[in-house]
Amino acid sequence: xxxxxxxxxxxxxxxxxxxxxxxxxxxxxxxxxxxxxxxxxxxxxxxxxxxxxxxxxxxxxxxxxxxxxxxxxxxxxxxxxxxxxxxxxxxxxxxxxxxxxxxxxxxxxxxxxxxxxxxxxxxxxxxxxxxxxxxxxxxxxxxxxxxxxxxxxxxxxxxxxxxxxxxxxxxxxxxxxxxxxxxxxxxxxxxxxxxxxxxxxxxxxxxxxxxxxxxxxxxxxxxxxxxxxxxxxxxxxxxxxxxxxxxxxxxxxxxxxxxxxxxxxxxxxxxxxxxxxxxxxxxxxxxxxxxxxxxxxxxxxxxxxxxxxxxxxxxxxxxxxxxxxxxxxxxxxxxxxxxxxxxxxxxxxxxxxxxxxxxxxxxxxxxxxxxxxxxxxxxxxxxxxxxxxxxxxxxxxxxxxxxxxxxxxxxxxxxxxxxxxxxxxxxxxxxxxxxxxxxxxxxxxxxxxxxxxxxxxxxxxxxxxxxxxxxxxxxxxxxxxxxxxxxxxxxxxxxxxxxx
Ligand code: AMP
Ligand code: MG
Numbered sequence: 375x376x377x378x379x380x381x382x383x384x385x386x387x388x389x390x391x392x393x394x395x396x397x398x399x400x401x402x403x404x405x406x407x408x409x410x411x412x413x414x415x416x417x418x419x420x421x422x423x424x425x426x427x428x429x430x431x432x433x434x435x436x437x438x439x440x441x442x443x444x445x446x447x448x449x450x451x452x453x454x455x456x457x458x459x460x461x462x463x464x465x466x467x468x469x470x471x472x473x474x475x476x477x478x479x480x481x482x483x484x485x486x487x488x489x490x491x492x493x494x495x496x497x498x499x500x501x502x503x504x505x506x507x508x509x510x511x512x513x514x515x516x517x518x519x520x521x522x523x524x525x526x527x528x529x530x531x532x533x534x535x536x537x538x539x540x541x542x543x544x545x546x547x548x549x550x551x552x553x554x555x556x557x558x559x560x561x562x563x564x565x566x567x568x569x570x571x572x573x574x575x576x577x578x579x580x581x582x583x584x585x586x587x588x589x590x591x592x593x594x595x596x597x598x599x600x601x602x603x604x605x606x607x608x609x610x611x612x613x614x615x616x617x618x619x620x621x622x623x624x625x626x627x628x629x630x631x632x633x634x635x636x637x638x639x640x641x642x643x644x645x646x647x648x649x650x651x652x653x654x655x656x657x658x659x660x661x662x663x664x665x666x667x668x669x670x671x672x673x674x675x676x677x678x679x680x681x682x683x684x685x686x687x688x689x690x691x692x693x694x695x696x697x698x699x700x701x702x703x704x705x706x707x708x709x710x711x712x713x714x715x716x717x718x719x720x721x722x723x724x725x726x727x728x729x730x731x732x733x734x735x736x737x738x739x740x741x742x743x744x745x746x747x748x749x750x751x752x753x754x755x756x757x758x759x760x761x762x763x764x765x766x767x768x769x770x771x772x773x774x775x776x777x778x779x780x781x782x783x784x785x786x787x788x789x790x791x792x793x794x795x796x797x798x799x800x801x802x803x804x805x806x807x808x809x810x811x812x813x814x815x816x817x818x819x820x821x822x823x824x825x826x827x828x829x830x831x832x833x834x835x836x837x838x839x840x841x842x843x844x845x846x847x848x849x850x851x852x853x854x855x856x857x858x859x860x861x862x863x864x865x866x867x868x869x870x871x872x873x874x
Pocket of ligand 1: 461462463464465466492493494495496497498499500620624625634636872
């Protein structure tokens with residue numbers, strides 16, 4: 375084995391005052407439950423070196439690989455609207471950064487690796503089920519084409535962690551474009567530490583928007599880029615029916631990747647008011663609230679950047695900075711609506727056209743799904759089949775099979791304007807099947823897979839579900855069982871949990 379399986383090139387550790395150097399806790403019995411060979415190859419790592427006992431020791435936190443400089447990152451955040459001035463990695467450690475063969479820099483982070491200076495009352499640990507959930511949902515999101523952090527490995531620790539009941543412990547190794555959050559900016563912004571906000575902004579720019587480096591209006595440019603990435607991300611969530619569940623500003627990335635798969639869930643019967651998180655009593659993070667909440671979160675980022683956006687330290691310059699930053703925040707809804715419409719058009723099998731007409735067509739389709747409590751994923755997927763000439767499966771999703779008639783006529787007229795021959799419709803159906811997934815990680819299947827792994831040490835259901843969600847657009851016989859929604863009563867009672 376070479377000296378280190380990773381060629382670390384750490385930059386965050388070089389930023390003084392942003393983190394605390396710390397070591398992972400050692401654990402009694404590392405056992406690799408999951409290793410993502412495809413991701414390892416993408417990162418330029420040797421999967422054969424890591425997919426075994428050496429990998430288990432590293433991914434459980436027992437062996438710090440050469441070149442790693444483990445540290446806990448400091449951050450703050452607005453949680454359900456209230457500001458927490460000091461959060462930080464309470465159970466995670468950034469091991470270091472690696473450069474993949476394409477030249478992209480990625481963070482490797484352990485999650486569940488023990489207490490840190492930011493743990494507050496937490497135990498610093500994580501359980502097998504929630505860490506395997508990060509694998510399933512992250513890989514599903516990746517396969518659906520959404521920017522996301524991904525799991526490289528999950529190692530069981532041989533420890534028991536104490537939640538509502540005793541659970542087997544595990545450590546996740548998470549890969550991210552970076553772990554910079556809106557909350558990282560807020561930590562220093564709230565302290566009035568403009569030098570650190572500037573350092574952080576320049577660091578973020580170097581990692582995510584290097585073309586802005588050195589420009590005089592780069593802080594405003596960074597805000598705009600983050601807002602545009604978040605607009606695209608949240609539109610992507612809405613178009614696959616994903617509910618993040620805990621969109622606190624410490625869970626909003628600067629990179630535009632989805633992070634922290636805790637209380638997340640996928641819609642089944644379409645209901646824009648859907649909320650699954652057990653602690654989200656007010657529905658702050660309900661499905662339909664995700665775009666406005668993102669705008670709210672971006673406004674918190676904007677506030678931290680104001681002293682940088684202002685050309686000088688004067689009242690006039692600050693007013694101008696507020697005007698400019700507000701311009702970006704006010705532009706967010708339009709960026710979001712554009713990204714949403716682009717996605718919806720593809721889902722409807724349409725190319726460009728009149729925006730208002732297509733928005734209304736998509737909106738009325740969703741209203742139809744809502745009125746008839748149609749499964750969001752299957753509704754869209756069966757529309758693709760209808761494009762291919764097979765309307766029966768779509769109609770059976772409605773209690774009254776004639777219910778979609780009027781809407782289907784409108785859609786056929788609109789789509790037919792872009793080509794109405796049989797060949798055009800079969801090409802359209804194919805195109806629609808490449809953007810309307812058949813398989814998503816359905817909540818009841820995720821729970822079933824995690825329970826088998828956590829309660830019985832049986833990884834079979836997890837592995838089969840993972841294989842299915844990694845091919846979301848395929849509808850092979852092996853996939854068939856993963857298409858079925860839970861019974862409505864099961865979905866109605868489904869609750870998700872934070873801090874697991
Ligand atoms: P989350 O809601 O999972 O994004 O976590 C919010 C904050 O709580 C972060 O600062 C986490 O590091 C911290 N936290 C969550 N679970 C634990 C735990 N078991 N031990 C210590 N800190 C935790
Ligand atoms: Mg978090």
